[in-house]
Amino acid sequence: MRYLRNREFARQLLLSLLLWALAVALCLLCFPGQRGCAVISGALGLAFTALWTGFTVRRYRKLEELASAADQLLHGGRPLNLKEYQEGELAILANELEKLISRLQEQSDRLQREQRYLCDSLADISHQLRTPLTSLNLLLARLPGERDEGERRRRIYEAGQLQERISWLVEALLKIARIDAGTAVFTKERVDAGRLVRAALEPFGIPMEIRSQRAELELEEEAAFEGDPEWSTQALSNIIKNCLEHAGEGGTLRIQARENSLYTEFIIEDDGPGIDPEDLPHLFERFYQGKQSFGTGVGIGLSLARMIVNAQNGTVKAGNRPEGGAQFTLRFYKGVV
Numbered sequence: 441m442r443y444l445r446n447r448e449f450a451r452q453l454l455l456s457l458l459l460w461a462l463a464v465a466l467c468l469l470c471f472p473g474q475r476g477c478a479v480i481s482g483a484l485g486l487a488f489t490a491l492w493t494g495f496t497v498r499r500y501r502k503l504e505e506l507a508s509a510a511d512q513l514l515h516g517g518r519p520l521n522l523k524e525y526q527e528g529e530l531a532i533l534a535n536e537l538e539k540l541i542s543r544l545q546e547q548s549d550r551l552q553r554e555q556r557y558l559c560d561s562l563a564d565i566s567h568q569l570r571t572p573l574t575s576l577n578l579l580l581a582r583l584p585g586e587r588d589e590g591e592r593r594r595r596i597y598e599a600g601q602l603q604e605r606i607s608w609l610v611e612a613l614l615k616i617a618r619i620d621a622g623t624a625v626f627t628k629e630r631v632d633a634g635r636l637v638r639a640a641l642e643p644f645g646i647p648m649e650i651r652s653q654r655a656e657l658e659l660e661e662e663a664a665f666e667g668d669p670e671w672s673t674q675a676l677s678n679i680i681k682n683c684l685e686h687a688g689e690g691g692t693l694r695i696q697a698r699e700n701s702l703y704t705e706f707i708i709e710d711d712g713p714g715i716d717p718e719d720l721p722h723l724f725e726r727f728y729q730g731k732q733s734f735g736t737g738v739g740i741g742l743s744l745a746r747m748i749v750n751a752q753n754g755t756v757k758a759g760n761r762p763e764g765g766a767q768f769t770l771r772f773y774k775g776v777v
Contacts, residue, residue, distance in 0.1 A: 569609065576602040612740050615674070616726070619747045626668040626751055633663035633697035633704060640676035641695075644684055651689050658696040665704035665772035667752040672772075675748035678741035679708050679756075679768045686712035686766060703754075706770040714760040723758050 579599045586592045618624040637659060648655070683693055687710040696707040715723065722728045724746040727739040742758075749756045754772040761767050 569606065572602045572605050572609075576606070609740070612744050616740065616744055616747065619744075619751060624671075624751070626671055628666050629669065630664050631667050631669045631672055633665070633699065633706070634659040634661070636669065636672055636676060637695050637697055637706070639669075639673045640680055643677065644680060648684065648693075651684075651691075653684060653687055653689075653691050653693065655693045655695065658694070660698040663697050663699035663704055665699070665774075667754075667772055671748045672752065675745040675756075676706065676708075676770070678745040679770070682741060683708055683710035683712070683766060683768070686710055688712055701774070703771040703773045708768045708770075709761055709765055711765040714764055715758060715766050720758060724756070 576599055579595050579602070583592065583595055583599070586595060615624070634657075637657060641655060647653075680693065680695075684691070687693060692711050694707075694709040696705075698705055719728075724742050725739075726743040728743075729739045746756050749770055749772070752772060753775075754770060756768065756770045759767050759769075
């Protein structure tokens with residue numbers, strides 16, 4: 441019998457047989473003339489031992505089936521049916537296994553989703569980097585043979601623009617990766633709203649002048665919030681960049697900043713064509729490019745802006761102005777939202 445190789449089973453069976461033999465021996469010693477008592481005692485002992493053996497063998501078989509089913513499940517086999525294990529410690533074990541399997545299934549599903557997302561993201565990143573790199577290589581290949589000084593300068597300028605685009609893309613992707621991994625550190629200090637807006641606008645001074653664009657600021661004095669000035673500047677700059685790209689030649693950018701008892705709010709508006717209603721639900725998705733995209737965006741600026749704002753107990757939403765143009769609203773709350 442294979443279960444005799446199980447030390448626990450063999451030990452308990454041996455103990456039962458010893459107790460049975462001891463009971464029979466005591467009956468014979470204490471009641472020498474009452475052999476019927478010894479027979480009855482022996483029969484009851486054997487019956488009890490047989491019942492215990494049968495029950496234990498059945499329990500061990502259930503445990504083996506449970507272990508085999510769990511092993512098949514771990515190796516991608518059939519689903520584990522735990523409803524048939526409804527007795528004593530088996531029910532407790534089955535209940536705990538069901539919890540464990542549910543957790544493992546959730547983790548497996550999440551890992552599969554993350555793996556698909558990683559593959560899609562790598563494909564998107566590869567595509568976004570390949571396009572400017574190809575253009576840059578073509579420009580650099582033609583540059584040595586260009587004799588016209590004006591055309592040569594133009595090509596050098598275009599190459600510099602492409603290099604800046606690649607650098608911005610790589611930097612933005614690294615920041616997104618840091619936030620995703622939870623390694624980004626956000627400080628908690630008083631951020632002056634007016635100073636933040638001017639710092640975010642500063643890199644766009646020359647491009648705005650070239651395109652005859654202007655900025656109208658309505659900044660409430662003393663408006664501020666608790667957050668990280670560097671990360672917040674990045675978020676606001678990304679939204680300003682998006683608005684300026686869509687405002688067009690001679691466009692106007694409007695930025696308001698105000699504070700109340702609940703939050704500090706920034707409203708950024710442009711007078712461009714606005715956001716297509718079909719794009720609004722997806723505008724902050726990574727690598728999403730809407731219908732109004734002019735081909736220079738890569739679809740990560742707004743996504744990074746939302747991640748930064750959300751990480752600082754804030755919200756960001758997009759919409760359209762009634763008179764035309766896009767409108768972005770950032771709120772940094774004073775309490776948990």
